[in-house]
Amino acid sequence: MAAQKINEGLEHLAKAEKYLKTGFLKWKPDYDSAASEYGKAAVAFKNAKQFEQAKDACLREAVAHENNRAYLFQAYEQAGMMLKEMQKLPEAVHLIEKASMMYLENGTPDTAAMALERAGKLIENVDPEKAVQLYQQTANVFENEERLRQAVELLGKASRLLVRGRRFDEAALSIQKEKNIYKEIENYPTCYKKTIAQVLVHLHRNDYVAAERCVRESYSIPGFSGSEDCAALEQLLEGYDQQDQDQVSEVCSSPLFKYMDNDYAKLGLSLVVPGGGIKKKAPATPQAKPDGVSTAAAEEEEDEYSGGLC
DSSP states (O other): OHHHHHHHHHHHHHHHHHHHOOOSSOOSOOHHHHHHHHHHHHHHHHHTTOHHHHHHHHHHHHHHTTTOHHHHHHHHHHHHHHHHHTTOHHHHHHHHHHHHHHHHHTTOHHHHHHHHHHHHHHHTTTOHHHHHHHHHHHHHHHHHTTOHHHHHHHHHHHHHHHHHTTOHHHHHHHHHHHHHHHHHTTOHHHHHHHHHHHHHHHHHTTOHHHHHHHHHHHTTSTTOTTSHHHHHHHHHHHHHHTTBHHHHHHHHTSHHHHTSOHHHHHHHHTOOOGGGOBOOOOOOOOOOOOHHHHHHHHHHHHHHTTTOOO
């Protein structure tokens, strides 16, 4: 089966080359027909799991499509996907990113954004920093198109990767941008959750002032001041300020914190107050007086009045 598909691919390559040749009666290459044959060759090689040959065929198709830009972009993207199958992820992302830029220049931002997001997913586990960049680029494309829900979803992915990589300064800015968009689209309950995420990030940065400011600024969000999120955050900040590790741990292990996105839940569970914290003191138990002392005191009192009142 594989050998048959390889032969099929080679036949399509030969036809493509034939379409590109010129002669006495054929002054101009037939690029469209050649591109079509290269595309068929790529599919045949892919089915035979000959991804290197499939990638080369896609790139040749892209060159043949120089005058037909819509197909040109697709060919680059397909070449990138072949590189993905070969586990050459950085090279794959480079080609997909190139295709997305072409989509943008051609006035198809939605397709560009989808290509960028695909590239981010491909590289996320290998190069999280590049994935963050790609997700942020995608969010910018969606935001420019006023598709704010899609934009904020991609920003959320970037924020979680930044937290996972302990890049807390950048994470704090990214979460603030998420929060601003959620506020703009009037999704207030999610704003509360983003405030919790912000506070946890700031406390891991050892910046209590910034954490407190986040809560204070959130009072302007409708419904926040009476929410369980607000009450929990006030309790958390109080415990942190008083270096009460018991109180901080109690808040961070509550369902409100535990059932957040995993990256933020971990921040809560690993939060330690400055100086290692203090434990709550057990109530003091009254100490019993020695028998001798109480007896002696009683005898003294008796002697004092033994001679009567006069």
